[in-house]
Amino acid sequence: MQVCAAPPFALEHALSCDARWRPHDLLHLQRLQAFDNEPSWVREAFGRAPYAVVRRAPAANGFVAIGMRGVGRSERYGTWASSADVVSAVSPEALAFSSTPLAGRDALPAFTALAALQEDATGPLSAFAWGPTGSAGFELAAHVPTVTASSDLDLLIRTHDKPLAQDFASELLDYLQALAQRIGVRVDAQLDTPAGGVALAEWAAGKPRVLARHARGPQLVADPWAATSHGDDA
Template sequence: MHPIPRPHDLLWGMSLAHLPADAPEWARQVLSAGQPVVVRRAMVATGQIAVGLRGASRDQRYASVMPASGIMRSVRPEQLVESLPSRDLPALRALALLKSSLDGLGLRWGVTGSVGFQLATGLAVAHADSDLDLLLRTPVELSRADACELQLLLDGAPCRVDMQLETPSGAVALRDWASESARVLLKSHAGARLVNDPWQLRELAA
């Protein structure tokens, strides 16, 4: 039994039969090669999972769905930082440098984006100019002061680091929450909206 998929999880098991007839050829090649898909935020029918496929270039991104029953294997972002490979890229060096401090937060965190995909598959999709994309699971509010301190830590890394705070209602960029902006963009399965407090469920329900 696989855990309920969350955004940014990598899933194996999507087949060619799950793709619509007008899917691009590169997407078919990705599945034929046994590569995983990534869970995305979207409203889909019960029993289905919103996923995204990635190709060899940045413009090769394709949104689709797959049945939950088709999942053969799943990997969450936090599993990808349990052990790290050699630090041959700035993003990997940044990950190694930040690991101890992020572990010390006492919150679950992980790596997403091209670096996460490379760690999960072994495919060399990250490059010297790749950003490091991270997520931090924040079931309770992270104060603005703590967010500023954390953003300063990330800004000292050898490459650009972008972190998403995963709240119970969706995700918000750490950089936004650490800023002086009164409202921040919250991304959820229902779409994106500006909110004052991404942890305030009463506001989100309004």
């Protein structure tokens, strides 16, 4: 997030994340509270699509950390929503198989790649719960044009309860890169682990430690599936 609103609660009350929602889930909101220094584009974006993505940050009871997106890459804003204003929520893995692109937009490279993954029932990705995030996930959830011809396909792969061996991670990365090259789109996959979000490419590279993006901040870890002192608020 390039801009982030100050939390509307005392930091000592920000103990964990609401277990009802996980990072990258998309929330349909009935209201968006305004905070000081809110970027000018946020109200227009919310009026066009009253959706926000759950971001990794601890929040006090009754609040959820969210990210708003505007038209361009520069329009990203981290803010807070009241839990009472959440109308519904949808996870990336639910979007993968329950939503379709808007009419006439399935030929966009990001959606073409997504369709290829959906149709491959025996590929290495089929062993996991997974789904689209980023612009593709947002468009599928909000039903407003968001993906462009140059958009990446961002994926989240749930491995919280299923450790991913590095050799299998390398196989999975090769599979996604071959798909991306064939279609002409960049595919960027993130692993959801107990330590937080870890880039598939980084884990597959066999580094001794990888960067895990956790609710309480980024951390370098040797094994993202080992017990952490942070608990389950990844």
